[in-house]
Amino acid sequence: MTRHDGRLAPLRVLGIGGSLRRPSQSETALRMALRGAEDEGAVTEIIAADNLRLPLYPSPDMAAHPNVMALLAAVRRADGLILASPAYHGTMSGALKNALDYLQYLADDDPPYLDGRAIGVLATGDGTQAVVQTVDALRSVVHALRAWPTPMGVAIHEAGRTLQDGAVADERVAASLRAMGAQVVEFAQARRALHALASTSPKTTGVSTGP
Numbered sequence: 352m353t354r355h356d357g358r359l360a361p362l363r364v365l366g367i368g369g370s371l372r373r374p375s376q377s378e379t380a381l382r383m384a385l386r387g388a389e390d391e392g393a394v395t396e397i398i399a400a401d402n403l404r405l406p407l408y409p410s411p412d413m414a415a416h417p418n419v420m421a422l423l424a425a426v427r428r429a430d431g432l433i434l435a436s437p438a439y440h441g442t443m444s445g446a447l448k449n450a451l452d453y454l455q456y457l458a459d460d461d462p463p464y465l466d467g468r469a470i471g472v473l474a475t476g477d478g479t480q481a482v483v484q485t486v487d488a489l490r491s492v493v494h495a496l497r498a499w500p501t502p503m504g505v506a507i508h509e510a511g512r513t514l515q516d517g518a519v520a521d522e523r524v525a526a527s528l529r530a531m532g533a534q535v536v537e538f539a540q541a542r543r544a545l546h547a548l549a550s551t552s553p554k555t556t557g558v559s560t561g562p
């Protein structure tokens with residue numbers, strides 16, 4: 352998108368947290384991943400905690416709920432997303448899944464759902480097994496929403512050792528989170544360049560089958 356001064360608008364990355372717990376380990380990790388996106392020049396936004404308090408999908412009058420409207424508006428303006436969840440009994444939290452179910456409202460958008468956007472996913476857990484399952488479950492949702500999971504996903508097991516006092520204590524984990532955030536932006540940059548190229552290239556009339 353080009354601004355009125357001719358410069359490209361910064362890319363926007365939205366982080367959606369999956370925990371209402373305060374403080375939240377998964378939100379700490381999410382903020383580190385968003386920092387990786389910011390390092391690549393993106394503007395970031397986060398929906399977590401109180402903003403995640405949504406009526407259960409579906410509920411009467413849910414479309415008029417301010418948190419639902421805010422969620423959908425933030426998703427629509429995002430060029431890429433990062434999803435974060437605590438592992439709850441082997442998969443993502445109900446709060447995050449409920450929020451993601453609201454993306455059904457994007458079904459008739461053009462393009463529909465999250466088509467054309469990259470999404471990074473991360474999970475935190477007390478144990479060693481459920482975080483990987485949670486990352487896989489999140490990637491399944493990304494596929495269902497027609498988006499592109501980043502090559503990097505981050506599963507943080509025994510999270511209490513790594514995520515302390517709102518900080519990521521292990522620099523290797525922090526680097527993985529930032530790298531995932533950077534991949535979301537790199538994908539959005541590539542898509543933007545592709546669209547710019549397509550809009551300036553002359554249309555071809557056929558496909559050459561010659562040597």
Ligand SMILES: Cc1cc2nc3c(=O)[nH]c(=O)nc-3n(C[C@H](O)[C@H](O)[C@H](O)COP(=O)(O)O)c2cc1C
Nearest residue numbers: 370375376377437438439440441475476477478481
């Ligand atoms: C209801 C519930 C279920 C949980 N299930 C698992 C689990 O299956 N495996 C695991 O490793 N941790 C499990 N945990 C621990 C959380 O995933 C872990 O503490 C997480 O890092 C908390 O993130 P948060 O601070 O963002 O909420 C569970 C916690 C709760 C409250």
